[in-house]
Amino acid sequence: MTRTVVAAASVVAALVITAPTASATPHTVHVRSGHTSVTVAPAIAKALLSNGIAPIVTRPGKPSLTTVANQPTLKATYPITGGALTTDPLGGKILHKGGLRFANVFNGRSLEVMNFTIDLNRAELTGRVAGTKTRVPVFKLDLSTAKVKLTKHGADATNVTLKLTSEAAGALNTTLRTKVFSPGLTVGTADTHPRF
Template identity: 85%
Template sequence: MKRTVVVTAGSAVAALVIAAPTASAAPHAVHVRSGQTSVTVAPAVAKALLSNGIAPIVTRPGKPSLTTVGHQPTLKATYPVTGGALTTSPLGGQIKHRGGLKFANVFNGRSLEVKNFTIDLTKGQLTGHVAGTDTRVPVFKLDLSTAHVKLTKHGADATNVTLKLTSEAAGALNSTLRTKVFSTGLTVGTADTHPRF
């Protein structure tokens, strides 16, 4: 029999994992097999980037599309989930993806790409690999206060997860692109993730 649980706010992270049997104290891991995650850029942020000559470019196998938020056009990027594992005790785990997001400054030709994102529930952040380096950095802090999650036996659907830019990402983007448009804590947009077990 299929079981579905809907949770919001502070329970959102806990709802991303399947509860371990009460008879066992050992951690219960759920292996993530597939799925997809989409990121929708806040319209005001998209407008600010473009007006400052910063073009966000979705890189393969991510797929770009146009959408609207509050009747305002903006960019949406969808990435395939490639693996990971979620644990219940201690609560944590990761959801891994392929594809990236490249920021290009059209005024000076400088660019920075972050790819192969990982949602890290243990640290409450989304990290990415900086293209051309061996460095992985925290890109967004995950704010789950407005999130909605539906959990089933074979997967989870978490929507409206707010993404806030980390100080590391803001500093790297401003320095590399030679701009001042990025700031720590900037609400870049929201994410919807649909991992399948």
């Protein structure tokens, strides 16, 4: 238990270091459970809906409504199913179940990405395209905005900024036949709560 707590503390400390130092024997913390929530920026939610694009959370993800700066928006919460984190240098992955389908209500076309993975080695969130074995980078993770704290059995990283990748923007625009998505678009923020 002591080693787990020490390793967890190392993970949290590493999250706020922009240039972690190398180490021959990095600590590894196995992620057992938890959840990650994605909150869409209100302006983005409004832009999507006004262009006929409906974001739909798929199971076992759970949708909910929330407010940001007194403006309503969508929040999606996904269960964490596993993964492992390392320190010195910071790395590892956090695995999830559930997905997000973007549907164009004007033409009936849709695209779903699912089973998200937070990849700290690449500072990105990837997802598998539904109906395929292809995994694509969906968001780049900006950790400079994050707030991190240690709990007894895990870590909490909040306010991680999500920026749409060029791959995801291109796939969404092409599949949905829209022009609403652009590379680097700040879609919202993520809060992740892995438990060890």
